[in-house]
Amino acid sequence: GENVEQHPSTLSVQEGDSAVIKCTYSDSASNYFPWYKQELGKRPQLIIDIRSNVGEKKDQRIAVTLNKTAKHFSLHITETQPEDSAVYFCAATTMEYGNKLVFGAGTILRVKS
């Protein structure tokens, strides 16, 4: 089955700097890769996702890149702000799994002002 590894487990950046979180997956059939942000005490919220037919997707200050050959995908946050502080989860899935998502362990991002 699918296995997703996420690095780093914690990340501290200065406000205004960029943050990058990386995930690798094991199943080459995976075709959907969402990223979730979870603020303290709140539900995970989808912030961006990418499908296997594209290599990059951007939404304002966040972007995701996908390298299918290497089986890894990354979240990029530019011009970080204190409100970006949260736990970020990556995930991967295929339709074979009936829309099951396999999640990474999460990255705690702290943006210092």
Next chain:
Amino acid sequence: DVKVTQSSRYLVKRTGEKVFLECVQDMDHENMFWYRQDPGLGLRLIYFSYDVKMKEKGDIPEGYSVSREKKERFSLILESASTNQTSMYLCASSHRQGPYSQPQHFGDGTRLSIL
């Protein structure tokens, strides 16, 4: 806007009790999921359902069962609660359409403590 509602935010139960966690979604989603979230382990899938009365085991189904009698409602049952089931439980739902998976939408979670 998608609404996934979990019946309780906090719940305290005793060892050996039968515990029911309820989840309701209002977007006519076919798929529904139950996860537990523990520090350092991310979200782990307990059970999921892709249709009424259908259920599939996830990665950690032991000690749990589920029920889906109506499309909008998915219940998680702890048959005989144990202390190692103390955790945050998250429900999610998604559409099933097209060749790609669709985004999952989460509820606020139920923090369950088993004493």
